[in-house]
Amino acid sequence: MQHYLGPGRPLTILDTWDKVRAASEGGLLAENQWCELKEAIGPSTKAVNTELARDIASLSVHGGILIFGVKDKTYEVVGCETDGLRDRISQVAATRISPPLVPVVLDDVHGPDGRNVLVVSVPPSQLAPHMVDERYYGRSADGKRVLSDPEVRTLILARDQRTHGFIERLKGLxxxxxxxxxxxxxxxxxxxxxxxxxxxxxxxxxxxxxxxxxxxxxxxxxxxxxxxxxxxxxxxxxxxxxxxxxxxxxxxxxxxxxxxxxxxxxxxxxxxxxxxxxxxxxxxxxxxxx
Incomplete structure (x- = not known):
């Protein structure tokens, strides 16, 4: 699977440890509107899972990837423990985000000493924006953020117009x-x-x-x-x-x-x-x- 990491950056494949390291060292991995980095994930507490839900919800507006095992400041590829992480991501996306989301959790990218990188692809959602704890989330160049009321109204209006236009184009076929x-x-x-x-x-x-x-x-x-x-x-x-x-x-x-x-x-x-x-x-x- 090829991943879009932002304007001016090539579509990138991240299915091996060497490819993830090459992307990092080449300056392709950085937190922005389309990419969120996590060195690791904490214990399965309400606070940690809510933060994970916010990450996923924010990426669903325009689509993007969430990468575990890469430091968000230095972009160093360090790997992390990924046992049980796949199920946890799916459960959080299904139960803590409204409407629920179904991110694509890719296979573990195996690294040294049993430490892996996990790439989660979040497709752009037709139902965006999505809410976590009564707030809508989106992204900017610096990462996730709470959307303002005018931004939410604009996204919902654009969604409705896109749906109407799709129906008209389908009739045109x-x-x-x-x-x-x-x-x-x-x-x-x-x-x-x-x-x-x-x-x-x-x-x-x-x-x-x-x-x-x-x-x-x-x-x-x-x-x-x-x-x-x-x-x-x-x-x-x-x-x-x-x-x-x-x-x-x-x-x-x-x-x-x-x-x-x-x-x-x-x-x-x-x-x-x-x-x-x-x-x-x-x-x-x-x-x-x-």
């Missing part, structure tokens, strides 16, 4: 159905499924070209039922003026083959997948015949 362009004698009256995924927070990522997208679709885990995936069959260039597009064929097909047709489009700020309703397509990587 149906109004401009690309499958009709792939099928003879369309529209046939058959139902089509439309899926749309957009990032909750504007975090930069690597651009994807046609060959890279084909590689991604071919390597997705489509389950163990051995059924052909529509996404894996999208290898022909599609027609999408707003971004990169792939489709299952380069010419129109007869109506009886409509269920085999699909198109995927990737834009700089969204990904959309469209196919016929007789298939179940999930953006997480499955596309099986219902």
């Amino acid at each position: 149906a109004l401009n159905d690309p499958i009709d362009q792939l099928v003879e004698e369309a529209p046939t009256g058959h139902g089509h499924a439309f899926f749309l995924a957009e990032p909750c927070s504007p975090v930069p990522s690597e651009r994807i070209d046609q060959h890279k997208l084909i590689e991604i679709l071919l390597n997705l885990d489509y389950g163990k039922r051995g059924m052909t995936s529509l996404l894996g069959d999208c290898t022909y260039a599609g027609n999408d003026p707003d971004g990169l597009s792939l489709r299952t064929g380069h010419r129109k097909v007869r109506a009886e083959y409509e269920h085999r047709e699909a198109q995927i489009s990737v834009h700089d700020n969204l990904m959309s997948i469209r196919s016929r309703g007789s298939h179940r397509i999930l953006l997480l990587g499955t596309a099986d015949r219902a």
